[in-house]
Amino acid sequence: MISARPLQLRSSYDVLVVGAGPAGMAAALGAREAGAERVLMVDREPETGGILNQCIHNGFGLHHFKEELSGPEYAQRFLEQVLERDVDVLTDAYVLDIDGDRRTALMSPEHGVREVAARAVVLAMGARERTRGAVRIPGQRPAGVMTAGFAQKLVNQAGYLPGRRVVVLGSGDIGLIMARRLVLEGAEVLGVFEILPHVNGLSRNVVQCLQDFDIPLHLSTTVTRIHGRERVERVSVAPVDEAFRPLPERGWEVPCDTLLLSIGLIPENELSRRLRLRLDPVTTGPVVTSGMETSRDGVFACGNVVHIHDLVDYVTEESLLAGRSAGAFALGTPAAADNVRLVPGENVHSCVPHTITTDREHVVYLRVSRSLKPCTLRLGDVYERPLRYVVPGETVTLKVRPRFLEAFHGDTLRVEVVPREEGTA
């Protein structure tokens, strides 16, 4: 059994990490690895691990640990390492504000309101779920409408069943996984409705979570109205046309007591905005360098606060890097500035980091706008690689090696994912 030690909170740290989910824990480890002595990790929950604690299903760690773990197991392995490396862990605590000199105001029942100075800060606050307001579903406002992740917390940690007859709107992975969880807990799941013509989550989750339990999946169909005065009584659903306009004459009603929403995540950037960081309008997270540094010196960011990841293993890799950069900055040995800007081109929705160097290897994470197969991933005119397929729901990773850029002397590279040209294999 592992537990955090009692904490003597210092007034200054080399590196302060905001958030103790998978991103924060990896960043703290990265900072220690880089030689930072005093590292503090702060989280508002009573324990570290973030969203992993409620993701009790398997499938985590295939890349990082080379074995398949549950979310809580993945979190616990990281906490063990964090405690071994003498990182100070402060839970039940809230970061109120950070100023441009990286002075942080935090609040906890144990320490009251305290100011802590840090040579470097890592933002690892994660994301929040989009709610009913984000998609403006008409109708009444009864109890029983909630996000899939909140339902996951109720079921897996608090031990409450959110309802007996459940409809899921949105086919993100959390929605698919919760459809299965609710069936395993004795509820009836009447269907998953997705406005897009394709599933948002992984196909393995369609098989394991829906097909295994005969849960109907309705593509190009959405919830058009919520009915019920005190509690959800039924929802209206209807197919949509190519412009996503509902066709009510072809719609029907589904009696139910609960509507779960699995309609996407939004990076949580209140602190980033207080720091007036430059934000990417597409990802809504901070613009970051190849070392995951934001537009403000000594302020780094990683994990879902920067862009939404589909695998926790990618969060871990990116956050180890952010932590190492923050550690190096704190020790007064920051990496050299980036000299090449990456620009999303055809069929690239977003790419992170936003800049790279020509002298080191970098991993760039891309999201595409539309599905293609087979296709070509192209980096300016210096590099291209064939891909079997791309889908908007899955991150494409691009390793940029220094040798690609040996003959490159510009300062901007366009990243594109284009259909494979005729006649090529």
Next chain:
Amino acid sequence: MSARGDRSEYLCIGCPLGCRLEVEEDATGGVEVRGNSCKRGLEFARQEHSDPRRMVATTVRVEGGRWARLPVRTREAVPKAEVLALCRALHALTLTAPVAMGTVVLTDALGTGVDVVASRDMPRLA
């Protein structure tokens, strides 16, 4: 049964490509797999056709812990047909915190030979 033998379709769960797999059994009991793009797909189709199995992750009631539920999982995959019955058997249990990660909470679940273990530490709430 048609002269061509029994045909079944599966969606591969090996990677996000989601290949549509077709398994055809011939008269001698051999199987032919079509639609896979890799070796893992071939193996998945054979396993899914002859003996579909799933890992099970659910929760068990726990008293005196930080949370009211302890996440548990099977050490290995169990036959797909046993998944719901296994969850029901686990719902009948009540544990008392503290519980350490890896503790066996149900041995040889439903005679499958597979143990169910705690998938985290559950500290006692002070």
